[in-house]
Amino acid sequence: MIRTLLAVTALCCTMPALAKTITVEAGADAQERLQEALILAEPGDIVELGAGTFALTDGLSLDVDNVTVRGAGMDKSILSFAGQLGAGEGLLVTSDDVVLRDFAVEDSKGDGIKSKGADRIVYHAIRVEWTGGPKATNGAYGIYPVEGSDILVQDSVVRGASDAGIYVGQSKNIIVRRNTAIENVAGIEIENSFDAEVTENLVTENTGGILVFDLPNLPQMGGHNVLVARNAIINNNTDNFAPEGNIVASVPAGTGVMVMANRNVQVVENAMINNGTTNVMVVAYTQSFDDANYDPTPRDVYIADNVYGRAGFAPDFDGGEQLAAAFGGALPAIVYDGLGTGLIVNDAVAILNLGLTKVGQSPTEAKPTLDTERGAGEAVALSPIVLPASMEAALK
Amino acid sequence: MRTFLAAITLCVAGFAVSAAPTKPIAPVSDAVIMAAGMPKKLSEYGFFTDAAGWTPNKGVKLYRLNSALFTDYAEKYRYIYIPAGQQAVADGDGRLQFPVGSALIKSFGYKIDGEDRLLETRVLLHRADGWIALPYVWNAEQTEATLKVSGTRIPVRFTDPSGNARDISYAVPNKNQCKECHSLSNAVVPIGPKMRNLTHDTLDMLLSNAMLEQPGRDHPPIPDFANAAMPLESRARAYLDINCAHCHNREGSASNSGLFLTYEEESPVHLGVGKRPVAAGRGSGGFAFAIAPGEPDQSIMMxxxxxxxxxxxxxEVGRSLVHEEGAALLSEWIEQMEKK
Known part of the structure; x- marks a missing residue:
């Protein structure tokens, strides 16, 4: 009877249940207390992390929609996974409308924070760091949204990832804005994704700065519509420390921006300075593959209005040194393998065209030439990425 | 051994009840299974008639799989409960569709100092809004198991099938980790109860108790991967199916990997043959392919x-030991593939 009455009352009441804040402090049993809070949270709740270091023994996960996990600041609330015994990442998010902000994940054994199939996710002012600096034994990805729609990564810092600091894979509608990626193999990587903006980031001391890739044999392929704009891509000359076998292990140290097997990519208004192999590389996927639905070539890449500093002074690939010598001691600011279609460069810089004619062709068959201008013209404008208002509001 | 005892106990349960008419045993509580919320104690459901969780209640049936997931050599005891008068139905893929109100119960334990002990019991409850997975941890006295949504770790010392003493930090999964494996298109589903993976005896038992609708077609069984008399290929594929494919399928938690290890998968590259890693990181071990045919020692899978x-x-979850027998099987399978 009372039950029924309560149920009816609840039905009549149009106000949503009051969201609550669940505070979790660092200290003993942090693993169980924090994991329990993440499980028992209800939509609308905030899980608030106190200041201090949470010593965790296993991966954490969140599977409740519309939950905010908020710390006291990326240098104050620290989730340390140095003693992690299991799980493939530090924190895993599998629910929608989640906001992660103002905390750090340190020394996770696998990836730092992974969100899978998590739509409308916000990573704001997060730090993911392997505190020992660049090492092959560090986890692969720092901030790792995959298979999601509407992704915002902003004002975050990632250091030491043995693959990519910020990696967005097989996703749609993406903004990666105003982050710092330092001492990772790849600073920021957009892979097999559609409609992305990578803007106003500081990307420095990585092996490669910003990568826009597409790979075969994956559920989502055909990466396209990626804007790389107004980034500072500086001094990315760290020796490649990725474990062999991974695609980023083939990225030469000293690469500013690398576009591989993607369509409709714009590299504009960036400052690219002191990248030893080259500032921009536009290439096809060169490894063998068995996938009839995969296009390995770069198409419709537009490069304009960038500021170019020194580059190409230490090319990190076989024959690079001789090639540099042939061009007066340094490779040009842009290196293009000659494959694919529709490359437009509107900047007054030299382009090294390797003159390859087939995907997978040996570089020894290259017929390098120096282009001084390339298909001057305008690219098809990319539509600005618009995220749901709730996501931008979460940044406030 | 305990399984055998549990089965015997089941057979004599009727006698036990009639012998002690003063204290009738309450049936499984359909209300507890169905109600929203997370019951704190395993005993609230009434799945077992004894406090120690060995004797299944009326309607709770022990079942067995042809091939089972490796969980640090733990002994597992699986039970199906279907509300009275209802039936499970095999869908087109042979996956059992259980009526709302059903429960799957799985206890994990070891023989420790010569005594069978339970560490945890996981329940999958089929409620009106879908399945929910909950882990319960047994107390030291073995008299009650308590809900532990956050999971926990339990130090265990036991002797493995080869006679080696093992000291492990046994991981009870948290509620989300339950879902990571039991997830299909982001909804919780059972893994084991598929027509092809239920033993002949189990199918007979379910049919004779009218717990399963007579299936419309044959579902050829997968082998017990440990049965050396069966063909290597099907044993290896059975092993991958039950140990890996709950995540590594097109709708599972590892869908983004492109590595799909279900028994039905036909594409060699999606099975891993000549497949390069995507997000493996140091998991690649420096190797180029998930499976390098003929070269298990060069294969990321191994x-x-x-x-x-x-x-x-x-x-990623539920293993702190190497499954030597499983690794040997897959190694043998990759070894005999023709080198490319």
Missing amino acids: HRLKSLEPGVAMP
């Missing part, structure tokens, strides 16, 4: 199966 390091080890 590297990850044999690793105990978090971030490298596969499966």
